[in-house]
Amino acid sequence: MTSQTTIDKAPPPQDPASAPAKGLRGHPWLTLFSVAIGVMMVALDGTIVAIANPAIQKDLGASLADVQWITNGYLLALAVALITAGKLGDRFGHRQTFLIGIAGFALASGAIGVSDSVTLVIVFRVLQGVFGALLMPAALGLLRATFSADKLNMAIGIWGMVIGASTAAGPIVGGLLVEHVSWQSVFFINVPVGVIALVLGLVILKNHRAENAPKSFDILGILLLSGAMFSLIWGIIKAGEWTWGDGRTWAWLGAAVLLFVLFAIWETKVKEPLVPLAMFRSVPLSAGVILMVLMAFAFMGGLFFVTFYLQGVHGMSPVDSGLHLLPLTAMMIVSSPVAGLLITKFGPRVPLVGGMVATAVACFGMSTLSSGTGTLTMSVWFALLGLGLAPVMVGATEVIVGNAPLELSGVAGGLQQAAMQVGGALGTAVLGAVMSSRVSAEFAGNWKDAGIPVPPDPKLEEAAEFAAVPPQLADAPGMTSEMFAKITGVIHDTFVSGMGFAFTVAGGVAVVAALVATQTKRGDIAEAGVGTAHI
Numbered sequence: 001m002t003s004q005t006t007i008d009k010a011p012p013p014q015d016p017a018s019a020p021a022k023g024l025r026g027h028p029w030l031t032l033f034s035v036a037i038g039v040m041m042v043a044l045d046g047t048i049v050a051i052a053n054p055a056i057q058k059d060l061g062a063s064l065a066d067v068q069w070i071t072n073g074y075l076l077a078l079a080v081a082l083i084t085a086g087k088l089g090d091r092f093g094h095r096q097t098f099l100i101g102i103a104g105f106a107l108a109s110g111a112i113g114v115s116d117s118v119t120l121v122i123v124f125r126v127l128q129g130v131f132g133a134l135l136m137p138a139a140l141g142l143l144r145a146t147f148s149a150d151k152l153n154m155a156i157g158i159w160g161m162v163i164g165a166s167t168a169a170g171p172i173v174g175g176l177l178v179e180h181v182s183w184q185s186v187f188f189i190n191v192p193v194g195v196i197a198l199v200l201g202l203v204i205l206k207n208h209r210a211e212n213a214p215k216s217f218d219i220l221g222i223l224l225l226s227g228a229m230f231s232l233i234w235g236i237i238k239a240g241e242w243t244w245g246d247g248r249t250w251a252w253l254g255a256a257v258l259l260f261v262l263f264a265i266w267e268t269k270v271k272e273p274l275v276p277l278a279m280f281r282s283v284p285l286s287a288g289v290i291l292m293v294l295m296a297f298a299f300m301g302g303l304f305f306v307t308f309y310l311q312g313v314h315g316m317s318p319v320d321s322g323l324h325l326l327p328l329t330a331m332m333i334v335s336s337p338v339a340g341l342l343i344t345k346f347g348p349r350v351p352l353v354g355g356m357v358a359t360a361v362a363c364f365g366m367s368t369l370s371s372g373t374g375t376l377t378m379s380v381w382f383a384l385l386g387l388g389l390a391p392v393m394v395g396a397t398e399v400i401v402g403n404a405p406l407e408l409s410g411v412a413g414g415l416q417q418a419a420m421q422v423g424g425a426l427g428t429a430v431l432g433a434v435m436s437s438r439v440s441a442e443f444a445g446n447w448k449d450a451g452i453p454v455p456p457d458p459k460l461e462e463a464a465e466f467a468a469v470p471p472q473l474a475d476a477p478g479m480t481s482e483m484f485a486k487i488t489g490v491i492h493d494t495f496v497s498g499m500g501f502a503f504t505v506a507g508g509v510a511v512v513a514a515l516v517a518t519q520t521k522r523g524d525i526a527e528a529g530v531g532t533a534h535i
Helices: 028-060 064-092 095-112 119-148 148-181 184-188 190-204 217-241 249-266 275-280 281-313 318-324 326-345 351-365 375-402 406-449 460-463 473-474 480-515 524-528
Strands: 006-008 530-535
Touching: 006 480, 028 064, 028 095, 028 119, 028 148, 028 190, 028 530, 064 095, 064 217, 064 406, 095 119, 095 184, 095 190, 095 406, 119 148, 119 217, 119 318, 119 375, 119 406, 148 184, 148 318, 148 326, 148 375, 184 190, 184 530, 190 275, 217 249, 217 406, 217 524, 275 281, 275 406, 281 318, 281 351, 281 480, 318 375, 326 351, 326 375, 351 375, 351 480, 375 406, 375 480, 406 480, 473 480
Parallel strands: none
Antiparallel strands: 006 530
16 A cells, blocks of 8 residues: 555546446436435434433333433444445445345334334434445435536535435424324334335446445444444543543543544555545545534534424424424525536635634524514525525535545445534533533522522423423422422523533634634646545
8 A cells, every 4th residue: 555645537438437327227416316215314313312311211101311311322323334335335336235235224114113112222223323324425425426526515405405405304294293292103103214225226326336445344443433433422522421530531532532642643554445545535535534523523513402492482383393493493494506617616615614614603693592583584594594504515515526436435434424523412411511511610600680589490491401391380389380480480591601602612622623624725636527536
């Protein structure tokens, strides 16, 4: 292995994506449609399950920790397996790994639906994460191999639109299914969708194998990277329970750093590395990875609080809260393909910087939300957030995947998805800590200012972190309607203050991301339209 990456430019006919497809198999736009169905299933599952968690807890008698593991088990499995799964696609072909991912994800979903214990639900959620990890990088690898460079941005724009729309639609779909059918239907719905995606994939998808595709596996590299990702995500997840000052949190994060260092050292010595480090000599690719982390930090971390704000402070049902997020969804649907066109024409730098600036403005705007904010004001900030996220989702993805050699497109897709998972987990944990610190600092003072004659209950302070007024509070001994209204006001006002502080931090992160975006540029592979990288 040599450490230098060189690009051999060739005339367009040699580009595998430039050859016209004959019939259904390998047709670029049909390929996009086929992978979009599978990606939609996984993206929808990311948010739809959150709506079902309370019903699962009640039906199966699960503890709070059990319910958290329904989400955390999936997140851990997905984050740990993504890059390795991308490498499997590079080695054996993205069509095969995509189809296996689809079939496994659908089967695991059906198994959850018939599970009669929370332990089985968690086990099959972990399997969902593993199969989802196979599916997502393979989808990007298929797009990278099928579309020529001049159409790749548009394809990724539509791909990003599907992910954004599915993610935001999760609370609406989940709310309808849980309210009118059952929590099991949230998982059963993946079975027919999976069958459709599998049939389409068998008929339409064409397997692409790059000339320089890897022929062996870096087993030690897989173990080191998997251990590093597990330690990182585990440390972030448990920080909410242990606190950021706990030695256990930093022990896991320290282990992650050590394993990442060992992984990097090993990758410079092995003949066919899992992640060739020379990839990161590409400024656009490295900047794209950083942008994905920062974008997911601000978006997923901030969106976590919006659901509690709508349902807790404004008393909306899950369906109503999902409907109030439609401006965000609609703007992502409209602007993602447009962002793809703009990036193709003008390059990624201006759209990426503009997108992160819009995201920052939206976050700062949402920091001003109050208990009395109306739907119109909320919709303006949600729409601006969707407008800002779309070009970043499209541009950063194209920068990562489009600037990777074809034989490493699966690894690049895994990097893109792993960056999103790490950023989302970090954003939720860090902004959660920010929220908690502000609530702790203000709750007692707000309680005193409200003139409530009894001492503040620590359990109510915890409730303020989620804008949740305990339903049994109204029936507490000596509780009057006036006192109940005051306590409710304290809980909501304290939550809103904490949420505003969290969104201010998220806006600051978005500003940093905008500065990172100024360093992006169209890479050599995208400029050439074709090329083979030898690493």
